[in-house]
Amino acid sequence: MDKLGINGGRPVRDNFLVFGKPHITEKDIEEVVDTLKTGWIGFGPKSIKFENLFKEYIGTKNAVSVSSCTAALDLSLKLYGIKEGDEVITTPLTFASTANVIVHNKATPIFVDVIKETQNIDPRKIEEAITPKTKAVIPVHLAGRPCDIKQIVEICEKHGLKIIWDCAHAIEAEYSGKKVGSYENICAFSFYPTKNITTCEGGMITTNDDEIARKAEVYRLQGMSRDAWKRYSEEGFKPYDVIMPGFKYNITDLQAALGINQLIEIEEKWKVRDKIFKKYNEEFSKLDSVMTPVEVEEKNKHARHLYTLLLKIENLSATRNEICAALQAENIGSGIHFIGLNLTKYYKENHKFKNLPNAGYISERTLSLPLASNLTEKDTDDVIEAVKKVIKHYERK
Ligand SMILES: Cc1ncc(COP(=O)(O)O)c(C=O)c1O
Structure with missing residues (x-):
């Protein structure tokens, strides 16, 4: 298996793929x-x-x-x-x-x-x-x-x-x-x-x-x-x-x-993101240690703003933040949407919330990957390659 960028190996990309770069024409x-x-x-x-x-x-x-x-x-x-x-x-x-x-x-x-x-x-x-x-x-x-x-x-x-x-x-x-x-x-x-x-x-x-x-x-x-x-x-x-x-x-x-x-141009760009979303879903559903987003009902439409994976951290020897850092070293930007506000300093200290198990579960596992209409096919291929490389590296045998 290729050595991870974070461990001194060659990254999947030579230049950094920014998460959420706006598409300005x-x-x-x-x-x-x-x-x-x-x-x-x-x-x-x-x-x-x-x-x-x-x-x-x-x-x-x-x-x-x-x-x-x-x-x-x-x-x-x-x-x-x-x-x-x-x-x-x-x-x-x-x-x-x-x-x-x-x-x-x-x-x-x-x-x-x-x-x-x-x-x-x-x-x-x-x-x-x-x-x-x-x-x-x-x-x-x-x-x-x-x-x-x-x-x-x-x-x-x-x-x-x-x-x-x-x-x-x-x-x-x-x-x-x-x-x-x-x-x-x-x-x-x-x-x-x-x-x-x-x-x-x-x-x-x-x-x-x-x-x-x-x-x-x-x-x-x-x-x-x-x-x-x-x-x-x-x-x-x-x-x-x-x-x-x-x-x-x-x-x-x-x-x-x-x-x-x-x-x-909004619908044209949505179609591009929709295609990327489906490509990610197809590729990442092959991985045992991630959960891909569920599709919306047919009567509804997803705006394809974020593509978020849920990491099965029980199967991995790294936390979500460590996975983000490893992707970064492969030159792939990622995001977290979101860590529950009930877990942040201000809201934890000033408000009392209990019984938010699902929000807690997602907060620990969610990871957003680049999804934008200005991504090239190579960009999305690089994202897929980097995610597979990193996840497989940290998968518990
Ligand atoms: C869910 C949600 N609500 C509100 C906002 C605030 O938007 P703005 O930065 O335009 O104030 C954001 C911004 O990222 C958001 O993600």
């Missing part, structure tokens, strides 16, 4: 340059164009652009009046911001366990965790796999709870033939550099509730009356009013320009 660059040339680089016409394209793609009544998904989640909690003493139920298997925004709004995050196979929040656990203080639920469509929307909506309607869907991974995802971003009540998206489309930093709120959307537009830009961004346009100076103390949460035209063409 010449057309994306042209759109950004065009924006620079117009001189209108702040929030303006390209932001509105981006919102309109996004709204159309998702099939929702409203799309309100913001500076990040974190901003979208924070605004959503504010729009629903979440305040001190309230409880918000969410999954521990998520990025820090999903829970941090709950804390910033002085409410209490309540982590409940996930379903082992899908890694998404378990609707039965949501229902068990509801108390008179519960006001909202933030489910996450992890890795781009849709949650059980029907069950979650039924539970939340029964108990009068608001739902804020964290769709950071799930732009293209569908549930029962509809984009996940078109479901009630508010959906929050991310355009961070590693996401399926990127505006460098950026986010979007989608909702079918017109009143919430109009409020979100005011909240995101200092609480100024609508269309205030037009105040210096060729239509002439327009006075504006401040109707509430809002936030500086707007996207800029420079960022939106980057997203416009990517939105046009």
Whole structure:
């Protein structure tokens, strides 16, 4: 067997394959340059164009652009009046911001366990965790796999709870033939550099509730009356009013320009990632010491944001982190999505959560491999070769 790179052997690749490198095309660059040339680089016409394209793609009544998904989640909690003493139920298997925004709004995050196979929040656990203080639920469509929307909506309607869907991974995802971003009540998206489309930093709120959307537009830009961004346009100076103390949460035209063409090419790029996802599944299902992601039901669509393996660490003489380090030495970047937030310092010290065995199980074993539309066939072949080399090396005989 070839010596591992980490033990001084020759790595599978000569150059490092970055995990989550954004796919930026010449057309994306042209759109950004065009924006620079117009001189209108702040929030303006390209932001509105981006919102309109996004709204159309998702099939929702409203799309309100913001500076990040974190901003979208924070605004959503504010729009629903979440305040001190309230409880918000969410999954521990998520990025820090999903829970941090709950804390910033002085409410209490309540982590409940996930379903082992899908890694998404378990609707039965949501229902068990509801108390008179519960006001909202933030489910996450992890890795781009849709949650059980029907069950979650039924539970939340029964108990009068608001739902804020964290769709950071799930732009293209569908549930029962509809984009996940078109479901009630508010959906929050991310355009961070590693996401399926990127505006460098950026986010979007989608909702079918017109009143919430109009409020979100005011909240995101200092609480100024609508269309205030037009105040210096060729239509002439327009006075504006401040109707509430809002936030500086707007996207800029420079960022939106980057997203416009990517939105046009989104399905084409999804098909490339879908092919890689299936190729990985086929190859890695041949390994005894890893579990490959389960496929979604036919009525649903996975957004193919992350490809995550679960390592059977019982069969291996290395931990997940050691496997990551060994892949790194083969010049293959990888990621971890996620280590349960209930296991992180702040949440462990400040909140009490028990009985999250599935989240704990996944936290120790999950490993994300490069999945992007700019990967070449050689890149994905290298990933497969490196994973097989490393896993076989550490497999207990
Ligand atoms: C599940 C999830 N939610 C929210 C966010 C926050 O997104 P942003 O960086 O756009 O604020 C991320 C970012 O990685 C994420 O993965």
